[in-house]
Amino acid sequence: MDHLISPSVLSCDFANIQRDVEMINTSTADWFHVDVMDGIFVPNISFGFPVIEAIKKHATKPLDVHLMISNPDKYILEFKKVGADILTVHYEACIHLHRTIQLIKESGMKAGVAINPHTPVSLLEDIIEDLDLVLIMSVNPGYGGQKFIKNTISKVLQVKKMILEKNTKTLIEVDGGVNLETAIELLNAGTDVLVAGSFVFNSENPQETISKLKAIK
Numbered sequence: 401m402d403h404l405i406s407p408s409v410l411s412c413d414f415a416n417i418q419r420d421v422e423m424i425n426t427s428t429a430d431w432f433h434v435d436v437m438d439g440i441f442v443p444n445i446s447f448g449f450p451v452i453e454a455i456k457k458h459a460t461k462p463l464d465v466h467l468m469i470s471n472p473d474k475y476i477l478e479f480k481k482v483g484a485d486i487l488t489v490h491y492e493a494c495i496h497l498h499r500t501i502q503l504i505k506e507s508g509m510k511a512g513v514a515i516n517p518h519t520p521v522s523l524l525e526d527i528i529e530d531l532d533l534v535l536i537m538s539v540n541p542g543y544g545g546q547k548f549i550k551n552t553i554s555k556v557l558q559v560k561k562m563i564l565e566k567n568t569k570t571l572i573e574v575d576g577g578v579n580l581e582t583a584i585e586l587l588n589a590g591t592d593v594l595v596a597g598s599f600v601f602n603s604e605n606p607q608e609t610i611s612k613l614k615a616i617k
């Protein structure tokens with residue numbers, strides 16, 4: 401499978417959200433990465449349902465929604481309603497992770513689990529077969545534009561090994577500090593989906609930047 405690109409709309413211009421959504425629609429990107437932050441699980445607040453609904457209205461590609469919130473179970477149906485296609489919760493935010501994953505799937509979405517930089521990938525061993533996606537954080541969640549944590553490469557290699565051993569179809573997504581250099585290393589290690597926020601939106605030509613990330617062999 402060719403790798404996928406999921407530009408993070410956290411770095412878009414919210415006063416021109418329709419324009420930026422159209423830019424992604426007509427680019428070679430595959431998904432929209434939508435970061436939801438609650439100011440409790442992470443030290444920042446981003447946006448909620450009305451903004452996701454507005455994105456969904458114009459988006460022609462799947463919404464890859466990354467929940468950086470405590471107690472995500474409470475809102476799963478609401479995220480489905482506003483248009484999430486893939487819903488990712490944090491390992492660190494879920495006491496009954498298996499139940500949360502089943503709820504996401506029963507609601508008709510693909511299910512992902514994100515892990516923070518300090519969380520060992522071995523903790524996914526007993527859940528990975530239930531997951532459509534593992535999201536490995538390569539920065540501490542909360543903000544765009546942070547520096548890539550190098551240890552992520554070894555985590556990707558470990559998750560890839562786990563996936564091959566268990567023979568599951570789980571995708572590996574990496575989020576934070578992705579640029580052309582880190583992307584090459586991540587893809588070589590077995591990453592399937594690259595999230596990129598500031599690298600895309602702070603570049604002079606975001607569509608061209610997306611194409612460059614997509615074209616890496």
Ligand code: DX5
Pocket residue numbers: 408410411433435466539540541542543544545546575576577578595596597598599
């Ligand atoms: C960080 C978010 C990321 C963020 C990535 O907490 O989960 O998706 O937008 O931004 P960059 O690509 O700028 O590191």
Ligand code: ZN
Pocket residue numbers: 408433434435466575595
């Ligand atoms: Zn994210």
